[in-house]
Amino acid sequence: xxxxxxVIRTTTPPQRGRRPGGGATAAARAALRAPFTRRAxxxxxxxxxxxPLGFCLFLVPYLIAGPALALALLAPRFDSTWVAAVATVxxxxxxxVLATRIARRLGAVHRRLAARLLGERVAAxxxxxxxxxxxxxxxxxxxDGPGWRAAAYQLLxxxxxxxxxxxxxxxxxxxxxxxxPFWWGLFRNHPPGVxxxxxxxxxxxxxxxxxxxxxxxxxxxxxxGAAMVLAAPWVTGAVVSADRRLLRRLLGPGALAQRVRDxxxxxxxxxxxAAAKLRQVERDLxxxxxxxxxxxxxxxxxxxxxxxxxxxxxxxxxxxxxxDEAHRAAKDALAELRDLVRGIHPPVLDNGLADxxxxxxxxxxxxxxxxxxxxxxxxxxxxxxxxxxxAELLANAAKHSGASRVTVRAAExxxxxxxxxxxxGAGGADPAGGSGLAGLAQRVRTVDGRLEIASPPGGPTxxxxxxxxxA
Amino acid sequence: xxxxxxxxxxxxxxxxAALFREGLVRLLSERxxxxxxxxADGQALLDAVAAHRPDVAVVDVRMPPTRTDEGLRAALELRxxxxxxxxxxxxxxVETRYAARLLExxxxxxxxxxxxxxxxxxxxxxxxxxxxxxxxxLDPEVVGQLLGASRNADDLAALTPREREVLxxxxxxxxxxxxxxxxxxxxxxxxxxVASIFGKLRLPPAEGDNRxxxxxxxxxxx
Numbered sequence: 001x002x003x004x005x006x007v008i009r010t011t012t013p014p015q016r017g018r019r020p021g022g023g024a025t026a027a028a029r030a031a032l033r034a035p036f037t038r039r040a041x042x043x044x045x046x047x048x049x050x051x052p053l054g055f056c057l058f059l060v061p062y063l064i065a066g067p068a069l070a071l072a073l074l075a076p077r078f079d080s081t082w083v084a085a086v087a088t089v090x091x092x093x094x095x096x097v098l099a100t101r102i103a104r105r106l107g108a109v110h111r112r113l114a115a116r117l118l119g120e121r122v123a124a125x126x127x128x129x130x131x132x133x134x135x136x137x138x139x140x141x142x143x144d145g146p147g148w149r150a151a152a153y154q155l156l157x158x159x160x161x162x163x164x165x166x167x168x169x170x171x172x173x174x175x176x177x178x179x180x181p182f183w184w185g186l187f188r189n190h191p192p193g194v195x196x197x198x199x200x201x202x203x204x205x206x207x208x209x210x211x212x213x214x215x216x217x218x219x220x221x222x223x224x225g226a227a228m229v230l231a232a233p234w235v236t237g238a239v240v241s242a243d244r245r246l247l248r249r250l251l252g253p254g255a256l257a258q259r260v261r262d263x264x265x266x267x268x269x270x271x272x273x274a275a276a277k278l279r280q281v282e283r284d285l286x287x288x289x290x291x292x293x294x295x296x297x298x299x300x301x302x303x304x305x306x307x308x309x310x311x312x313x314x315x316x317x318x319x320x321x322x323x324d325e326a327h328r329a330a331k332d333a334l335a336e337l338r339d340l341v342r343g344i345h346p347p348v349l350d351n352g353l354a355d356x357x358x359x360x361x362x363x364x365x366x367x368x369x370x371x372x373x374x375x376x377x378x379x380x381x382x383x384x385x386x387x388x389x390x391a392e393l394l395a396n397a398a399k400h401s402g403a404s405r406v407t408v409r410a411a412e413x414x415x416x417x418x419x420x421x422x423x424x425g426a427g428g429a430d431p432a433g434g435s436g437l438a439g440l441a442q443r444v445r446t447v448d449g450r451l452e453i454a455s456p457p458g459g460p461t462x463x464x465x466x467x468x469x470x471a
Numbered sequence: 472x473x474x475x476x477x478x479x480x481x482x483x484x485x486x487x488a489a490l491f492r493e494g495l496v497r498l499l500s501e502r503x504x505x506x507x508x509x510x511a512d513g514q515a516l517l518d519a520v521a522a523h524r525p526d527v528a529v530v531d532v533r534m535p536p537t538r539t540d541e542g543l544r545a546a547l548e549l550r551x552x553x554x555x556x557x558x559x560x561x562x563x564x565v566e567t568r569y570a571a572r573l574l575e576x577x578x579x580x581x582x583x584x585x586x587x588x589x590x591x592x593x594x595x596x597x598x599x600x601x602x603x604x605x606x607x608x609l610d611p612e613v614v615g616q617l618l619g620a621s622r623n624a625d626d627l628a629a630l631t632p633r634e635r636e637v638l639x640x641x642x643x644x645x646x647x648x649x650x651x652x653x654x655x656x657x658x659x660x661x662x663x664x665v666a667s668i669f670g671k672l673r674l675p676p677a678e679g680d681n682r683x684x685x686x687x688x689x690x691x692x693x
Contacts, residue, residue, distance in 0.1 A: 291586075294589065
């Protein structure tokens with residue numbers, strides 16, 4: 001299952017020894033540089049580590065078969081096959097249950113290795129359930145999905161480890177072949193007339209290799225070695241990438257657990273978002289309308305005191321001034337409350353997203369070209385989120401981009417609501433830059449939506465919020 | 472009536488909302504008080520009080536930079552370092568816990584009122600004068616909360632409605648004369664009610680308004 005709602009950014013993984021710029025010379029340079037990259041080194045280390053780890057699987061049958069065999073051998077002493085069965089069956093079951101535990105442990109080692117050497121961070125699967133009693137214990141062991149997936153990985157790792165061992169062989173044997181011309185003179189300076197056996201040099205496939213008998217022959221070894229070393233990073237890369245895929249699939253938390261984790265995260269986001277919003281409303285009321293009303297009450301109180309007097313013209317004038325001020329404060333308080341109400345839920349949203357977006361576009365500082373194609377109305381929560389996304393993105397465009405025009409497009413596509421806000425401004429919008437995009441992405445995530453940002457430096461910027469039609 | 476009846480006081484105001492701060496300055500100046508300084512945060516308040524040694528400081532609870540209980544902490548510091556300066560804390564909401572912290576051990580020269588109370592100018596001015604003179608002014612809301620939450624509900628039920636009113640006014644820090652004014656009765660009647668309340672609640676007689684406030688509040692909180 002695809003992970004939902006992440007901020008998707010176009011990131012290309014660092015390429016093997018390649019730098020921007022095309023052409024055959026660039027490709028050749030990249031091929032020559034490939035064996036000397038840090039990535040090649042780490043992948044070789046991973047392959048080397050895979051050899052002992054991959055073959056760990058062989059331990060499991062021995063662990064199972066060994067004690068079972070011992071019990072079977074002991075069985076004749078009990079003089080009954082029935083007793084033998086009673087003795088061996090539980091032992092086998094016990095060891096089958098242990099297999100998932102061992103596989104989990106090995107899986108953890110693989111994950112750590114992949115994280116350390118390949119930068120491939122795979123989340124750990126949820127811990128094993130604890131069963132109560134013998135039946136529960138057995139059930140927890142046999143029904144341990146992640147454990148069995150880890151066991152499957154271990155099983156598939158066996159052929160992979162062979163391939164990884166081959167990749168490591170290419171490196172080691174290739175480097176060895178490269179060295180032939182350098183030491184040949186040191187060891188083969190025999191007197192004339194003495195015939196020595198030829199020295200075998202490795203070929204890029206397992207076997208005997210080819211014999212090298214003369215100094216001239218060492219250059220053949222050198223050439224083969226060079227070819228092997230040049231090919232090695234690509235072979236290693238291919239094998240390791242297959243291993244990565246397997247790792248993610250089998251040693252991760254699994255689709256359901258991943259979904260649970262996603263939901264936990266988005267729920268936490270939603271709760272935080274709601275709390276933050278309430279807090280903001282409290283602040284706005286406390287520092288805005290409430291203080292204006294308190295001031296107004298104070299002014300009216302003062303005015304009343306003055307009017308309670310003997311009708312001194314000066315006091316009456318002062319009272320009138322105070323009433324004027326109170327009147328102004330009341331109007332300000334009303335305006336502030338209206339803004340606040342619109343920030344909580346814009347009343348125009350009740351007429352639908354199209355009307356609300358039109359109102360928003362009309363109030364924008366830069367010209368907005370709005371197209372709306374929504375045959376079905378999304379649920380109110382989705383409409384609200386879409387509206388606030390559009391509001392924030394329009395504000396961003398006005399504030400940061402220096403754009404001269406903005407397009408807002410809302411449409412239903414494949415049963416989802418697509419809201420795209422684009423501008424012809426400076427670009428370079430970055431969720432990490434504190435422009436509110438990270439907050440938007442979080443809010444969109446709370447309903448399993450996602451935010452796609454395309455904003456290369458120099459522009460143009462296009463931010464698309466994709467939301468489900470119903471939350 | 473021209474409000475110059477109060478003895479002129481020297482006042483420092485700490486309030487971050489400019490509008491309300493200006494209103495307070497005007498209100499107090501018109502009543503003949505002298506506003507030595509009007510500041511917008513806790514540290515400035517402490518500095519102003521140290522510089523001017525006013526009779527009373529009017530302090531908002533929520534001020535920058537934290538906008539939580541900045542003013543309350545400054546008020547507590549003032550209580551400790553300048554016992555001669557009365558502290559009247561103003562807030563848009565009242566917290567019984569804040570009141571308890573302000574009154575800790577000593578009710579002399581401390582007040583805690585809702586900002587709404589400023590609307591009744593005369594009453595507010597009276598509360599300010601009381602605090603400046605070393606008395607107490609506690610918001611009816613706080614006393615009401617304490618009365619509602621009191622565990623001595625049985626004893627309180629034995630009070631007549633009038634006696635409950637008097638008890639609440641005592642808790643707010645009013646003197647017998649002040650209570651008499653508020654209820655439009657004579658001081659003698661109030662004295663009778665007070666004696667009756669102390670008897671019914673089995674409170675030891677307390678001399679002076681401040682000790683009486685503490686006794687009442689301690690009773691309500693116990």
